[in-house]
Amino acid sequence: MNPIYLICTLIISTTNKIFFKKINIVGRKNVTNKNPLFLYGNHSNAFYDSIVVHFALNENIYTLTRGDVFSSKLKTFLLKQFHILPIYRLQEGFENLHKNSDTFSKTTQLLKLKNKVMIFPEGNCIQEKRLRKFKKGMARMAYSTEAETNFTLGLKLLPVAINYTNPSQFRSEYQIVFGHPIDVKKYEQEYLKNPVIAINKINAECEARLKELMVIINDKENDEIFETYSEIFRKSKTTKQEIANKINGFDTDRLLEIRIKINDYNKYLKAKKIRDWVVLENENGFGKVSLNLVILIFAFPIYLIGLSLNYLAFKLPYLVAKKSVKNIEFFTSINLAAGGFIWVILYTFYILISSSFINNGYLFIANFFVMPITGMVALYYWEMMKKTIGKFRWLKLIRNSEPELQKIVELRQEIITMFK
Numbered sequence: 001m002n003p004i005y006l007i008c009t010l011i012i013s014t015t016n017k018i019f020f021k022k023i024n025i026v027g028r029k030n031v032t033n034k035n036p037l038f039l040y041g042n043h044s045n046a047f048y049d050s051i052v053v054h055f056a057l058n059e060n061i062y063t064l065t066r067g068d069v070f071s072s073k074l075k076t077f078l079l080k081q082f083h084i085l086p087i088y089r090l091q092e093g094f095e096n097l098h099k100n101s102d103t104f105s106k107t108t109q110l111l112k113l114k115n116k117v118m119i120f121p122e123g124n125c126i127q128e129k130r131l132r133k134f135k136k137g138m139a140r141m142a143y144s145t146e147a148e149t150n151f152t153l154g155l156k157l158l159p160v161a162i163n164y165t166n167p168s169q170f171r172s173e174y175q176i177v178f179g180h181p182i183d184v185k186k187y188e189q190e191y192l193k194n195p196v197i198a199i200n201k202i203n204a205e206c207e208a209r210l211k212e213l214m215v216i217i218n219d220k221e222n223d224e225i226f227e228t229y230s231e232i233f234r235k236s237k238t239t240k241q242e243i244a245n246k247i248n249g250f251d252t253d254r255l256l257e258i259r260i261k262i263n264d265y266n267k268y269l270k271a272k273k274i275r276d277w278v279v280l281e282n283e284n285g286f287g288k289v290s291l292n293l294v295i296l297i298f299a300f301p302i303y304l305i306g307l308s309l310n311y312l313a314f315k316l317p318y319l320v321a322k323k324s325v326k327n328i329e330f331f332t333s334i335n336l337a338a339g340g341f342i343w344v345i346l347y348t349f350y351i352l353i354s355s356s357f358i359n360n361g362y363l364f365i366a367n368f369f370v371m372p373i374t375g376m377v378a379l380y381y382w383e384m385m386k387k388t389i390g391k392f393r394w395l396k397l398i399r400n401s402e403p404e405l406q407k408i409v410e411l412r413q414e415i416i417t418m419f420k
Helices: 003-019 048-057 073-081 094-112 137-147 184-193 195-213 220-232 240-249 252-272 276-281 287-324 328-355 361-399 403-419
Strands: 020-026 037-041 062-066 084-087 116-119 156-164 172-178
Touching: 003 020, 003 048, 003 073, 003 328, 020 048, 037 048, 037 137, 037 195, 048 062, 048 116, 048 156, 048 172, 048 328, 062 094, 084 094, 094 116, 094 137, 116 137, 137 184, 137 195, 156 195, 184 195, 220 240, 220 252, 220 276, 220 403, 252 403, 276 361, 276 403, 287 328, 287 361, 328 361, 361 403
Parallel strands: 020 172, 037 116, 037 156, 062 084, 062 116
Antiparallel strands: 156 172
């Protein structure tokens, strides 16, 4: 296997686990190795969507993506290390369309060898909790591949829902849901009679199957309602998909009333600089806060070391992404890719400099772990510090008997009641 591919995978896998606080994989057993698979999914996070699927499967997959991301030699090199292949659209230039024949031919050969190929049939990338109408490229390639073997290949189309809480936010979450495969062969007779009708039918089934796995908010105006309820019910058994389905079923009047309540609630939270979880815990004693404070005091020296050694590794990638990315959909991809490689460069520099001052063999070996371990401590310290500050603010509201306190609690309960 390509050593560059292995190194890139290790680096990006590590940054992925740091950037995203929680990763949930569902339906992994539906991904069979007996048949060639055309994996298809929703597209909201540029070429990073294919990377998270790659990590979810923990095996080699090939991905077809829009050709405009191959805009430089460096990007082309890095993307190819992850087996990402270009599909050129008319907006990328008519002169590039002929290159697709090579990609289609390679895709067919990969599928014939029972490889897994990932595609995003929406054709474009937008950060939203909706599924856009599928293009026909996947269906055409699936049918043409099967037709070359007289429909004996056993090609399956397998839906993959990629559900982010917020794909561009540090320490957010995502869920990968693998659905049940669709057998291309069942459309054989329809394809032989009328390929156009067969393409439309399989596209319709693929869209329907994927929607069942996704967190979808039908109306963009209800996104804030979904985000607020997701935050409120984050520790309950209610899933985000259940929340979305419930919101989609509310009538206009109810949604308007909920929107007003949520708007007022979020304004109160913002004014008091607190988050919903603080209201949920509703602590009125200094016990846990005092314990957190003690931990923060004793861990502060390690935090300073970790911060000083790793700050540039966190900050520089963010600045690179912020300066170079025009569309928010590409922010995470560039941020994480740059972050991994910048950290390796800084880590190598740290080892070369610091090790030159160490003569003891045990200390020399231990030195290799100082930067990553203190970096993780600094990260968890930062999160604990934010939580402790939030709790202190809540306790201050209680101590001062501020009138907004009761209003915040009541508004939250009203919002929960309106959901039932």
